[in-house]
Amino acid sequence: MAIKDYNARVTEKKWQSIWSENAVFQTRNDDPRKKYYVLEMFPYPSGRIHMGHVRCYTIGDAIARFKRACGFNVLHPMGWDAFGIPAENAALQNKVHPKEWTYRNIASMREQLQSMGFSFDWSREFATCDVDYYHFQQAFFLDMYHKGLVLQKTSKVNWDPVDKTVLANEQVIDGRGWRSGAPIEQHERTQWFFRITDYSEELLEGLNRLDQWPEKVRTMQRNWIGKSQGLTIRWQLVVSYKTPKHFTEIEVYTTRPDTIFGAAFIAIAVDHPLARQLAGRDNALQTFIEECKQSDTSTVTFEKAGKKGFKTELNVLHPFDSSWELPVYVANFVLMEYGTGAVFGCPAHDQRDLDFANHYNLSARPVILPQGVSPPDLIVTDVAYPGEGILINSHFLDGLTSEAAFEEVACHLEKKMLDGKPQAARCIQFRLRDWGISRQRYWGCPIPVVYCDHCGVIPVPKADLPVILPDDVSFDQPGNALNRHEEWKAVQCPHCGKAASRETDTMDTFVDSSWYYLRFITQWKKEHTDFVTIENWLPVDQYIGGVEHAILHLLYSRFFTRALNATGYLRIEEPFKKLFTQGMVVHETYRTHHGWVAPSEICITEKDGHRFATLLSTGESVEIGSIEKMSKSKRNVVEPDDILAVYGADTARWFMLSDSPPERDIVWSASGVEGAHRFIHRIWRLVINVADTLRGITPRVAYNDAAGEISKAAHRTLKAVTDDLEKLAFNRAVARLYDFVNVVSPVLQSIDEDDETMKSALRQALDFLISMIAPMMPHLAEECHAALGGKELIANSSWPAFDKTLIIDDNVTMPVQINGKKRGHLIIARNADQITLEKAVLSLDCVVARLNGNSPKKIIVVSQRIVNIVI
RNA sequence: GCGGACGUGGCGAAAUCGGUAUACGCACAGCACUUAAAAUGCUGCGAUUCUUGGAUCAUGCGGGUUCAAGUCCCGCCGUCCGCACCA
Numbered sequence: 020m021a022i023k024d025y026n027a028r029v030t031e032k033k034w035q036s037i038w039s040e041n042a043v044f045q046t047r048n049d050d051p052r053k054k055y056y057v058l059e060m061f062p063y064p065s066g067r068i069h070m071g072h073v074r075c076y077t078i079g080d081a082i083a084r085f086k087r088a089c090g091f092n093v094l095h096p097m098g099w100d101a102f103g104i105p106a107e108n109a110a111l112q113n114k115v116h117p118k119e120w121t122y123r124n125i126a127s128m129r130e131q132l133q134s135m136g137f138s139f140d141w142s143r144e145f146a147t148c149d150v151d152y153y154h155f156q157q158a159f160f161l162d163m164y165h166k167g168l169v170l171q172k173t174s175k176v177n178w179d180p181v182d183k184t185v186l187a188n189e190q191v192i193d194g195r196g197w198r199s200g201a202p203i204e205q206h207e208r209t210q211w212f213f214r215i216t217d218y219s220e221e222l223l224e225g226l227n228r229l230d231q232w233p234e235k236v237r238t239m240q241r242n243w244i245g246k247s248q249g250l251t252i253r254w255q256l257v258v259s260y261k262t263p264k265h266f267t268e269i270e271v272y273t274t275r276p277d278t279i280f281g282a283a284f285i286a287i288a289v290d291h292p293l294a295r296q297l298a299g300r301d302n303a304l305q306t307f308i309e310e311c312k313q314s315d316t317s318t319v320t321f322e323k324a325g326k327k328g329f330k331t332e333l334n335v336l337h338p339f340d341s342s343w344e345l346p347v348y349v350a351n352f353v354l355m356e357y358g359t360g361a362v363f364g365c366p367a368h369d370q371r372d373l374d375f376a377n378h379y380n381l382s383a384r385p386v387i388l389p390q391g392v393s394p395p396d397l398i399v400t401d402v403a404y405p406g407e408g409i410l411i412n413s414h415f416l417d418g419l420t421s422e423a424a425f426e427e428v429a430c431h432l433e434k435k436m437l438d439g440k441p442q443a444a445r446c447i448q449f450r451l452r453d454w455g456i457s458r459q460r461y462w463g464c465p466i467p468v469v470y471c472d473h474c475g476v477i478p479v480p481k482a483d484l485p486v487i488l489p490d491d492v493s494f495d496q497p498g499n500a501l502n503r504h505e506e507w508k509a510v511q512c513p514h515c516g517k518a519a520s521r522e523t524d525t526m527d528t529f530v531d532s533s534w535y536y537l538r539f540i541t542q543w544k545k546e547h548t549d550f551v552t553i554e555n556w557l558p559v560d561q562y563i564g565g566v567e568h569a570i571l572h573l574l575y576s577r578f579f580t581r582a583l584n585a586t587g588y589l590r591i592e593e594p595f596k597k598l599f600t601q602g603m604v605v606h607e608t609y610r611t612h613h614g615w616v617a618p619s620e621i622c623i624t625e626k627d628g629h630r631f632a633t634l635l636s637t638g639e640s641v642e643i644g645s646i647e648k649m650s651k652s653k654r655n656v657v658e659p660d661d662i663l664a665v666y667g668a669d670t671a672r673w674f675m676l677s678d679s680p681p682e683r684d685i686v687w688s689a690s691g692v693e694g695a696h697r698f699i700h701r702i703w704r705l706v707i708n709v710a711d712t713l714r715g716i717t718p719r720v721a722y723n724d725a726a727g728e729i730s731k732a733a734h735r736t737l738k739a740v741t742d743d744l745e746k747l748a749f750n751r752a753v754a755r756l757y758d759f760v761n762v763v764s765p766v767l768q769s770i771d772e773d774d775e776t777m778k779s780a781l782r783q784a785l786d787f788l789i790s791m792i793a794p795m796m797p798h799l800a801e802e803c804h805a806a807l808g809g810k811e812l813i814a815n816s817s818w819p820a821f822d823k824t825l826i827i828d829d830n831v832t833m834p835v836q837i838n839g840k841k842r843g844h845l846i847i848a849r850n851a852d853q854i855t856l857e858k859a860v861l862s863l864d865c866v867v868a869r870l871n872g873n874s875p876k877k878i879i880v881v882s883q884r885i886v887n888i889v890i
Numbered sequence: 891g892c893g894g895a896c897g898u899g900g901c902g903a904a905a906u907c908g909g910u911a912u913a914c915g916c917a918c919a920g921c922a923c924u925u926a927a928a929a930u931g932c933u934g935c936g937a938u939u940c941u942u943g944g945a946u947c948a949u950g951c952g953g954g955u956u957c958a959a960g961u962c963c964c965g966c967c968g969u970c971c972g973c974a975c976c977a
Contacts, residue, residue: 234895235971238894238972239893239894239971239972241893242892242894242973243973245973245976247976247977271977272976273977274977275977350975352975353975354975354976354977357977358976358977359977361977362977363977369977370891370975372977374975405891448977449976450973450976566971566972570973625917625918677915678902678903678914678915678916679902679903680903683896683903685902686901686902688901688902688916690916690917691902691915693916694915695915697929697930698915700930701930746906748906750902750903750914750915751906751914753915754903754914757915758913768931832910835910836909836910838957838958839909839956839958841910876957877957878957879909879957879958881909881958884909884910885910885958887957889957
């Protein structure tokens, strides 16, 4: 019999059209079944999908298809994170409008995703640059504004003096603009912020309930929020003719009040109001501050610059000893944004303070004795002791633990009054900063605000929304094109009606992605949006994406749902119930002395266990380098299109889910893909060879003989694969399916036409197999199902149920150990009692031989698992 | 520096509750089919060792707990990731 070959390209297109024509993946909100919302992080429409997308969406699609089969009403949508800088770069470089570029990319990427056979409900698709989308974002901004969740303040931006534009941090490379190469300047600029810090405590505390998130991500968020508990202490300035007006004290935040008697100096930030005041009359200080500001704030430059300070002429009094004066420095290592912008330096117990003190010849007096160290041994030279211990050299604190000393200092200073106020207060600080959302870019959501010379800052009335991004802009020069659009900028003040000007900043694209998961759920109309339906679908049951979004995107989304609670839209706090972060797709790198070479340009041969690569074009030898994340610069990228053309979508999907656990990096290899492809053909051959024989056969369980073994294998595999898919252990499911095919395949190849029992059992085994591969290789599953005479679509079929009685055998094989080493095994009835079992074990040859006629000291029997004899 | 994860054959990896270590795949080798190759099918495949069948050693290293440890505890070594002058 001639075997019909499996042509993935033709077959896959066919089933994709059938799914689409039958609207198989369109989800109804009024479906009464239990909901399941599975969402993968939506892509930026850069132009073409890459293997990272393929992996993420393959995982999500396998879950969606599995849950659909399990009877859930599954929502599995797709959209586009469409605003952002690359569109503007393209506009500058290729003279194409960002809008046109973006929608064109969306169209081609949509086509690519569709050819992967992903079961998205395309009827819910949208892009964040759609006016209908950002319209609501502007409305949320206004609601948050009126709720006090939006504020305006000045903050630093990276200014490119040549391109005369503001750059994002990623556009600053080694302190220079990515385009112009000019040294970047730090400019102060008024910008819009969301008050995410209002929710610091809640966002931190909420992490405890996100027990279905990876611990890693929760830890990263905890560190990012960075809660610390300490004391703000007011240090009185020594009054002299040098003391500036209005300054009588310096407020300092510390988490270590126990080290207060080890204080050696006070350091304030260069932006501290007192530093500015002093700089006004001190040119040397002014110069120092300028210098500090020039070096950008990145860690690298900090490390190079070292800790620098400027000694002012001011002194402060120690809070517990009014005869003790400490010098005040302006220092580059103190951050104005954290705490009070001022610290007290305790050199003996803080490495940074010690470095500074050594540089400026300040003494380091130890006040904390580590456990097991006696006072004479404690000399601090260049390594500080930052831990806790017992207090010494600290007057009334001597002998206390660090913890007790903290309390003691707090209690004393809370009672001690200075100018009618307590000298210290307990204080909780967070590392988390307010979220700056202003971007000086064209291609983003306009911030709906108007500036009026008479009325000031006026939010656009909701009735005037949306503030539409104008299309007629020019990209002949860098910078924000909105700024140059005089006609668009000119607007009547909504308040007084006089001429006013629009805000030309647009929103950070992280705002766009902070609420997109709501937008898929229902139709959003101008007047009304159905938040009840939205709430019914929330939270997202399974969210999937790269770990690179572990902090910002996920934190902002968590904030946004809380903001929507505060503005009365929702009563759900956490948007994502379960989170999965998949690993990267990595590939070997290849290089010649001319540079990196792409995998498609080389040929690999193997000799004596070593692999050699040569250049296809010239035969030149190529060095096989390390395995790295696929990137254009290393040229180790494999294009999904190429894989699709040669092997088809199912091969790519199967490969992605095989071998490596989904959270780990997967190494893309040609031989691995070949292996995946072989398996597809193997299944197809098995099915098509018996299709005529098994078509029309009723699938049935067999309870004995050879057919019984097939049934048992089928039902056991089904149970195991179901469990694996539930846990997203795709690699284990794949291994079990290989195993199962290895069991079924020889039987299928020598099928007895007259053995009706066997035929029924095999038919069921194949039906199970098809159902089990369907979430991962949906096209092959449909084709096999149809070949066996199936009328329904597998995509619409239910997940099969296994028969519990077949999972458990009557007999059980128990390994027999002697002194913990396996020496044999025993096959015995599962329900055998202890006495029968011991008797059987002691009569085994391997046991008798080793006992030498003696009786064992002990026999340990773990029911249905193992026997261990101690002699 | 702080925080987290991980370490098992030539490679990707299994071992779900402390109970048969190396399932499954890749690579490799042999055989069958073929004029030949590809494809396919079958077999072998941790190391050492002797005598078929065993024995001994193996889950980064060193200890410990236990009848039993890849898994638990203590101490090292190494790799990767995140954060980082955060007071």
